[in-house]
Amino acid sequence: MADAPNHADVKDMNFETALQQLETIVDQLERGDVPLDKSIEIYERGEALRNRCDELLKAAEAKIEKIKLTREGKPAGTEPLDG
Numbered sequence: 001m002a003d004a005p006n007h008a009d010v011k012d013m014n015f016e017t018a019l020q021q022l023e024t025i026v027d028q029l030e031r032g033d034v035p036l037d038k039s040i041e042i043y044e045r046g047e048a049l050r051n052r053c054d055e056l057l058k059a060a061e062a063k064i065e066k067i068k069l070t071r072e073g074k075p076a077g078t079e080p081l082d083g
Contacts, residue, residue, distance in 0.1 A: 007044070015056040022050060025042045066078065066079060
């Protein structure tokens with residue numbers, strides 16, 4: 001069996017591109033008309049894309065802040081979303 005394909009390009013993708021490619025792979029696999037060897041190859045790429053999407057979502061969540069309000073309802077700065 002050949003070496004696992006290199007998915008280095010995935011690490012440079014933005015979320016939207018990675019998600020779009022992942023959705024295409026899911027559609028191909030759900031149709032079931034892809035030969036077995038190709039299915040394995042695109043499944044592995046799908047895993048790399050899913051991992052990239054997860055990484056980008058976690059990074060975005062870490063940046064999200066919520067606005068703190070005073071008792072009067074006026075903005076008083078921000079705090080971490082989980083804070």
